[in-house]
Amino acid sequence: MRTFILSLLLSVPFLSTAQQLRPATVDVAYFGETATHPGLKVAATYPLKTWTKTKDKRGTEITLEKRIELSPNLGFYHHCHFQTGLFSIPELAYTRLKPSGRYLSIGLGAGYLGTIVPEVYRLHGSEWERSFTTIHYAAASASLTLGKDRNTVGTGKLNTYFKPQCIYAFPGTPRGVWYLALEVGVRFQTLGGHKN
Amino acid sequence: MKKTLFGAGILLTVALALSSCRKEPFELGTAVNDSFHVENGDYLIPVLVRGNTASGKILLYIQGGPGYASLDFAHIDYPEWKNTLEKDFAVAYYDQRGMGNWQGQYSQGDNVSATWVDDLSAVTDFLSTAYDADIVMLGHSFGGGLMYEYMIAKGDAATPVAFIAVDAPVTTDSEQDTLRWKFRREFLWNTAQLELSRGRRVEQWEEVVDWLNAHPVIELLPGDNEYELMNQWNEYVEDLVYIDYPEKLPTVGQYAKVAFASRYNPISYLSGRYRGEIASRILLEEMVVPLTSQLGEITQDLLIVGGRFDDICPPEEELYVFDQVSSANKEIHIIDHAGHTCYTDQPEAFYEIIKTYLNQ
Numbered sequence: 271m272r273t274f275i276l277s278l279l280l281s282v283p284f285l286s287t288a289q290q291l292r293p294a295t296v297d298v299a300y301f302g303e304t305a306t307h308p309g310l311k312v313a314a315t316y317p318l319k320t321w322t323k324t325k326d327k328r329g330t331e332i333t334l335e336k337r338i339e340l341s342p343n344l345g346f347y348h349h350c351h352f353q354t355g356l357f358s359i360p361e362l363a364y365t366r367l368k369p370s371g372r373y374l375s376i377g378l379g380a381g382y383l384g385t386i387v388p389e390v391y392r393l394h395g396s397e398w399e400r401s402f403t404t405i406h407y408a409a410a411s412a413s414l415t416l417g418k419d420r421n422t423v424g425t426g427k428l429n430t431y432f433k434p435q436c437i438y439a440f441p442g443t444p445r446g447v448w449y450l451a452l453e454v455g456v457r458f459q460t461l462g463g464h465k466n
Numbered sequence: 467m468k469k470t471l472f473g474a475g476i477l478l479t480v481a482l483a484l485s486s487c488r489k490e491p492f493e494l495g496t497a498v499n500d501s502f503h504v505e506n507g508d509y510l511i512p513v514l515v516r517g518n519t520a521s522g523k524i525l526l527y528i529q530g531g532p533g534y535a536s537l538d539f540a541h542i543d544y545p546e547w548k549n550t551l552e553k554d555f556a557v558a559y560y561d562q563r564g565m566g567n568w569q570g571q572y573s574q575g576d577n578v579s580a581t582w583v584d585d586l587s588a589v590t591d592f593l594s595t596a597y598d599a600d601i602v603m604l605g606h607s608f609g610g611g612l613m614y615e616y617m618i619a620k621g622d623a624a625t626p627v628a629f630i631a632v633d634a635p636v637t638t639d640s641e642q643d644t645l646r647w648k649f650r651r652e653f654l655w656n657t658a659q660l661e662l663s664r665g666r667r668v669e670q671w672e673e674v675v676d677w678l679n680a681h682p683v684i685e686l687l688p689g690d691n692e693y694e695l696m697n698q699w700n701e702y703v704e705d706l707v708y709i710d711y712p713e714k715l716p717t718v719g720q721y722a723k724v725a726f727a728s729r730y731n732p733i734s735y736l737s738g739r740y741r742g743e744i745a746s747r748i749l750l751e752e753m754v755v756p757l758t759s760q761l762g763e764i765t766q767d768l769l770i771v772g773g774r775f776d777d778i779c780p781p782e783e784e785l786y787v788f789d790q791v792s793s794a795n796k797e798i799h800i801i802d803h804a805g806h807t808c809y810t811d812q813p814e815a816f817y818e819i820i821k822t823y824l825n826q
Binding site: 303304305306349350351352353385387388389390391392393396397398400401403405441442443444447448449450 | 504505567591592595596726730731743
């Protein structure tokens, strides 16, 4: 729990209302552990470095925008009869945005995953008693995001994305635990933020 | 922004509230479906109890393998007990340590088998207390061997009122190699006689009989091809016995059900080199545990069920176990037209045997 609180404290400055720390975008997503076990994830994105690259494609000049971004996040999932996971795994991502509004990100993250194990009982003499059981892990993640700006022509404030990812939680037996997750969400541009 | 975060917070709260809703634990009923964990030291044993707990009898299923996930076995209803045994009684399934559920850090102990017997004991005692029910253990294959170890370790202090061993071999220790191959030779001989009497594959079975007459003992041979006789036995069994009684394969739909709706994280299970390591450790332990020499210490009520065409645990071996145990109340049933999973090969016959035994 201390690790979780520490992760939250580390994330809080990014979510603060200070104007200079206002995130460029805010993500709200369905987070499915093994795709089908539902959860929710909220993330904020801060571009650390942005640059453009122009290249010629069949006689047409196109400009690609590239970014290094930091995304603190907070989420949970519920896997019936197995566990409820709460996590904060801040992610560093490299993003490549096409003029069409499509973008691709590759991200690596490190943070915390805590799980609540449901319905744990122990025998105490001839009586049973319920036990509240939590397990704490450090977590590392790797993700691939495919996104599309849905409102490029208009205000440019919304896009959707699809983000498969794997998470390795440790320590565990024998060394750690692998998870696959699928995130499908919307990305909101905040006032003064970049396009996606 | 504020609205978005507020909405997310509401959703999070509702989801957590819903996940905590549950009826009172361990209420008796005719169609229960209870999932929970039993804490045993550093391990949380996942348990599923399904069926008729109001009957006052719970069959505790002990998975074979070793290394198979029992909860998936139940989840896809592989044995097809939902509409048979689970209507009359309750059936409890639990994942053996590290075989399916993968949460936190735990140890397998110095001796995996002993640790697993301890887990089995913890689940048994918990079920008996929580449901105030009579527990009957039902161990299949390796699970039956584990059950025998429990019976020997606990003796008169064992919690279950009876035990059922299904297709459960005991000759897994290296010193019993001779005995194992004696049973296997007898199995092939008896099967040949049975099949010849039924007029099935007469030419091939006559060849088997000639081969068996030429080799009164199946043993290692001197020289480069020391496993020649064992390999020939395997070949005959593969070609003439196993083809009629193969293990039932799960369907694509059942695999998908496990992948996307399992009661645990299937990624850990599928990437389970660890499971293989533990299974190997158990098999090595079994090679030095002389289970056959301890069978006389078994005194509890015992039902042995086997398949006439089971090449992994031949009925000849089960008859040997039946003779060796000291139980005053013991029964044995060999089901015809059934292999190593007699409960799927002949489900009705299996159901009738178990039902009759439990209703005694």
